[in-house]
Amino acid sequence: MPQATTDVRERVVNAAERCFARYGVAKTTVEDIAAAAGLSRATVYRSFAGGRDEVILEVLLRDLRRFLDRLAGRLGAQSSVPDGIVEGVIDAVAFVRGEPRVAALLTPEAAGHTQTAVAGAAQSVLRLCADRVRPYFAAAQREGLLRADITVEGAVEFLFRIISSMIVLPGDGDPRDFLRTYVVPALTESD
Template sequence: MPATTSHSWLRDERTEAAAERILDAAARLFVDHGVTATGMADIASAAGCSRATLYRYFENRKALHLAFVHREARRLGERVARSVTATDPRERITEAVLTAIREVRADPTLSVWFGLGDAALASELASTSEMIEVLGATFLAGPGGGVDAETTGRARWLVRGIVSLLTVPGVDEDDERAMIEQFLVPVVGPARL
């Protein structure tokens, strides 16, 4: 592996900062105009860069959407992990799902993805995102932390359950808790539950 020079390190830092600036500008536009209604030219203008510069960081709109979703999923995953304290596996899964749903609904940057016209895109990205699956699988992994094919499959169902409740909410949180406990936890929980 080649040694990293201070010059290349600065370039990497600048690249990351520029990508973050673009994603931050996109977030503001998504909230103001909706995800699907926001074009790459709009994002470039809001970020203060040319379209050519934008396309150097994100080859197309789908790549930008995926990068945005990955960034926000990592942040959401960290917040959920910090706030869920239940030790019982069933209750831990239930609390994690409810916390994730609450967090998404409370954040306009995230909730906009589940509004009319944008929910289909959110569903597609959530169901095809390996990073979101990894976050779910890591959370579902047992005490040893191993993530196998079965855990990954359960993580897919966990993500689908969350997306479903975000796009078609229950009557209230108690109703959603009951659905999670009855229909989601038995499917995504460890086999021994």
């Protein structure tokens, strides 16, 4: 992508973040974003052919990349694959709950407001997460720590579904106990 296009896209995403903080995701319009970026609507649409939904998705993916960078550092400090799974899920739940923009796109009530963005976000989020954990996943499978018959894409989707359910239905007690009892055995090799 040419540098000028990248710079404009970055301006639009930065402006969208400010607008989402000010008006909320559901109420922010392309006109709001264009005005905050100091650009015309036409320029926004030239940079984001998918319009508002594509801008929303790009903001979400940027937030997610930041989270995954922090998570990678934290997971590297975990002493075992099961601990990494448990703490990674706990961190992801806390991240979504703590980031209103992300929560607005990945929770059920978002579907009524930004259905297209949510559908695109889910696939993009899964793909981004799978790409980020692929090296760790492959190493754990080579060492016999993860089941050999599962794929990184399937494992990420499974964990995404677990994370989503934990956001919607927090449950009682320590979620780590639930994760260790039910989720870790579904992914790891048994002794």
